[in-house]
Amino acid sequence: MTTYYTKDHEWIRVDGDTGTVGITNYAAGQLGDVVYVELPETGAKFARGDDFAVVESVKAASDVYAPVSGSVLEVNTALTEAPEKVNEAAQGDAWFVRVRLTDAGELSGLMDEAAYAAFCEGL
Amino acid sequence: MRYLPLTPEDRASMLATIGAKSADDFYTDVPKAARLKAKIAGLPDHQGELAVERHMTKLAAKNRSASSGPFFVGAGAYKHHVPATVDMIIQRSEFLTTYTPYQPEIAQGTLQTLFEFQTQVAALTAMDVANASMYDGSTACAEAAVMAARVTKRKKVILSGGLHPHYAAATRLLCEAQGLTVVQLPVAIDGEGELAKSVDGETACVIGQSPNVFGTVTDLTSVAKSAHDKGALLVSVFTEAVSLGLVTPPGEMGADIAAGEGQSIGNGLNFGGPYVGLFACKEKLVRQMPGRLCGETVDADGKRGFVLTLSTREQHIRRDKATSNICTNSGLCALAFTSHMTLLGGKGLKQLAELNHEAACELADTLGALKGVEVLTPRFFNEFAIRTPVDAEAVLAMLDEAGVVGGVRASRLFPKDHLGDVILVAATECTTTEDIAAYAAALKEII
Amino acid sequence: MGMNTQGRPTAPASASGATFETVSGSRGLLQREDLLFEIGTPETTGVDLPKPKGTKNRLGGVKRKVDTGLAGLSEPQAVRHYMRLSQKNYAIDLGLFPLGSCTMKHNPRLNEKMARLPGFADIHPLQPQATVQGALELIDELATWLKTLTGMPSVAMSPKAGAHGELCGMLAIRQALIARGEGDTRKRVLVPESAHGTNPATAVQCGFIVDEIKADKRGRVDMEDLKSKLARTDDIAGIMLTNPNTCGLFETDIKNIADLIHTAGGYFYCDGANFNAIVGRVRPGDLGVDAMHINLHKTFSTPHGGGGPGSGPTVFSQALAPYAPVPFVTKDEDGLFRLVEHVDGEASESFGRMVAFHGQMGMFVRALTYMLSHGADGLKQVAEDAVLNANYVQARLKHVMTPAFDGFCMHEALFSDAFTADGIETIDIAKALIDEGYHPMTMYFPLVVHGAMLIEPTETESKAELDRFCDALESIARRAAQGDETLKGAPYLAPARRLDETRAARKPVLKWTAPLPEQIAAE
């Protein structure tokens, strides 16, 4: 399994043609206390770069963009009940959705862990 | 000038501190051609209290107030008694002259009353949650329609034939601007039930009103069921909040959104405004709601307190993706509503509603007994429609001469629907047996 | 001597600085007050109503099944309830309320008195027009004032607040485009990123698409960015521009911007929330504006009531006037005033009706009373004093705080948080002002300035009040620059300490629910 990162602070962990998507620890730290996560429905389809979820703090609502094109296999409904999980484990338990990838080739445009760390460093 | 505390000496010394020669220096960014040299022409100069009061009193004297004689006008605004205490409360400087509670540490007074208001509106409408108010009933109705479209991701809105035509107009306007299709069912005195037949798989919501503009009360339960079967929402509208004490409320009929006018509780007629829009919905829809919401929390010492919450729905955070553009709402009118409701209590409201209903029954019996007058509304709360053998406009003019303000001619609201002989008549707890007798006597003379 | 040793001490013992919890939960004059539902019962009432006769009802069975169960209070309980709650509020009648963009000025009591005349307060919007000639005349007179002060030919009186006025203006633009046959193609509205949130929200409510334009280093519209957004013009519906803008500055290029938009085939909507800075000195009609709302609850002092009601009459240029909403008042040749209520005849091009009745009459009475009190001479002085007061605050504080932009401001002074030490934020300064007895300034708005602090003193503050306020803010600013950590706990002296907004949003509690029997037993 390999994890890839976007410049918009999403991550995707890929296993064959499925991937698990969430936002990064860095993003969760910047947002402050997360109070709500709006997730898509199972079966929803989106293209790379589409907004597919919304994370809200008290003072802001941020769109979350799809790192790759795909369809939603499963959503992490636990986040609806306990949005604070995003602050506690953004890159662990607090994943947003599992998706089936439409085109694994899209992954080549994303960053690996080291590249993402360097990218955040520069912000 | 009595409202301007700066003295000429103050101004001079402040200009010196600032490093400016005169006020003109502050307006140098204004294009030269647009800089006014002198005061604007064509308007009077400042006046003292006495002179202003004289002018305003003269204008007020040219109007006939509702309390000055028998008065039977309703159709969306109602003459009720407002306790003296309510007016005292809303004139407290701390409520009257403060802003939206953006700084909760010094706005707990406003915030707690909003929390209480929301609790009352939710209970009255029998809905899960209510917001902190809209401008009025008509804009609440329009916002409910576009909210339903967001929730269902559908584009068709169906309006009943008994929806107040001004509400229908405001709703159509907002919906059409957003690319929604509005279907208006034919005007009908007792047609709310027709909504059940018109709903289809493309419908976002059906909007029904009870009591409707003709006064008819309708149980919309079967409409709700038909709507839900097709994946649509029921928006239940009311213009007379006192009816909620007696008539089946939106929540008991399965409504998804309740939108109505709260003027009747705590607020005077004021020639149409300011009023207070009531807006409530099912819990699961709360994040699609328009307007402000007040919620409970604790402060740094662990004490209970209240804040504005779920603000990410609103324009100041979500901007172009906000659920509504509303900012200033009807805060003080909501305070009038909640304080009057507090004085009534649940039992008092029910009693008030019964008094309204009984006054209307007495009026209907008395007018209906006149030869040639027909009461058209089959089931009503405190208003109904009558048909007279003479043109309604002429009837009302003659009643007026007899000192009776006899109602609203239906043709004023529905100019194209051939209702020239129909009058909408309302009674409230303010209506006396003598008022009713005066109406009947005058009407008898006319027809 | 006959010595009386009875009686009370008449000088205080040495102070002990006690901070303790009281048994009652009250703290001296500040009374504890529970929710009304915790105090009253559904049977309690503060009104005496006659007993219903019990006549046969004509509801046809459409009867409420479950009573509301809402608690009531007797009159003395109710009076205390609201009185005690009122004391937890700050208000303009209590002190300076420098909330930028909100124009919290003195609310004259005469306005309240006039609005309560039965001839205004107790008339129905649908009673025969012959019986409300004075009310219609008042609307017409206020309309004349607004048209004269703005130099615009037409005004719609029905909008209920500023944002509703924006809706009115943008719907008129939409209608004008439809009349030109370009309703479906001209969808893009330019909105500066410094705009109030209602501007982009309104544009979208009307079916338009928002295209943001940048601010330049001077806090004005970036003309290069504007021109680049106008490279394509066939999809331009218009621009929504606030003037004076939300940075408290006059848009220097305003005439030029108006010309560019008109050349592009679009309309110029001006957000007039800040009209207080220029009333009597500049007429928007001379600046190329097509539509502008006026917040009567700002410039014309109708009280804000803790969140409304407002009133947002919207003035129109000749180009948009035909599309204005119904109803409106006209005067016939016989001298009688008349309401035009339907899209028909003289209103056949109107975009329709926005709201049930004729607008915020109660606010109209107050605003006209205010205008008559000031007159044309006084209103000019209002603008000049408002701007003078803001510049005075800016001059007094610019050495300790960071002005967002160079030069004079208009009616509000804008600072960034650049002067604060690491870890101290705008909110800490705002909350510390509460301890000094002031309402905070507008914070974190406009978005184009980091940690924005927008201070609008208004013209109804005396120099002494301004000096006291500046002394307080100056000392807080120095503490912020030095990184004084105690600021983070402020306010210490308010009726409530900082509130947990995260908790409120995560598990929203939006109404009171009766405690369950086991919860009551546990207490």
Ligand SMILES: Cc1ncc(COP(=O)(O)O)c(C=O)c1O
């Ligand atoms: C610049 C600006 N535009 C628009 C508005 C909206 O006005 P209202 O709150 O009356 O709807 C406000 C008020 O907060 C404002 O400051």
